[in-house]
Amino acid sequence: MTNASVGFAALGDPTRLQIFERLARRPSSVGKLSERMAVTRPAVSQHLKILKGAGLVSVNQVGTRRIYRVEQRGVELMRKYLDRFWDQALAAFKDAAEEREI
């Protein structure tokens, strides 16, 4: 993930999150993915491009098919990013009594 907000934006779209959830269950080809989806195959392809750009999925080609799968590293980075928020918020909460510079 270049920028953290890229990852969040990628999962921020409902259609894209749905794709991501299905890939988390099992890796899949583009065609198989778009079968049970409300949008067309090209739309799925465009969403996959964005997820890939965010480092959240990866592809490997087998024959004419591209098998997409969840990229563990991307998920881990987002988790770590939220952990930072968690820690900072806890620290800020401990200083709450001060409330200076508000």
Added chain:
Amino acid sequence: MTNASVGFAALGDPTRLQIFERLARRPSSVGKLSERMAVTRPAVSQHLKILKGAGLVSVNQVGTRRIYRVEQRGVELMRKYLDRFWDQALAAFKDAAEEREI
């Protein structure tokens, strides 16, 4: 968080993520927040509304000022949600040899 993608969408905007990062460092009023920001105060106010709708921040009023702070519970829910992805992706990876229904 009603829907998971709402949380991701909330942090998906760079301006909103910047606001969230500053609130993680310390709770702040709207006016103080918008001082060092590139956008106007009403824009910040609108972003805060979205962050609040996503359950990521909360407000308490003191005088005429509204003090916004990070809502720990929201961050925790997003972490938990990513954990689920993590587990599922691991499980799916273990089944990788099968590759059926692709």
Added chain:
DNA sequence: GCATAAGGTAAGTCATTACTTACCGTAACT
């Protein structure tokens, strides 16, 4: 009461983006 400070909301605008259809490239199979 009147003035000031703080911030939410309305309305409008411009940019982004999610989607469609049409098209093109590539890999396997006969």
Added chain:
DNA sequence: AGTTACGGTAAGTAATGACTTACCTTATGC
């Protein structure tokens, strides 16, 4: 070589969203 399967990309459109200025409400100060 021709055909079929698979999927990425281009181009255009309609909807969404981030931003602005203007306005209104509420709370504290005199």
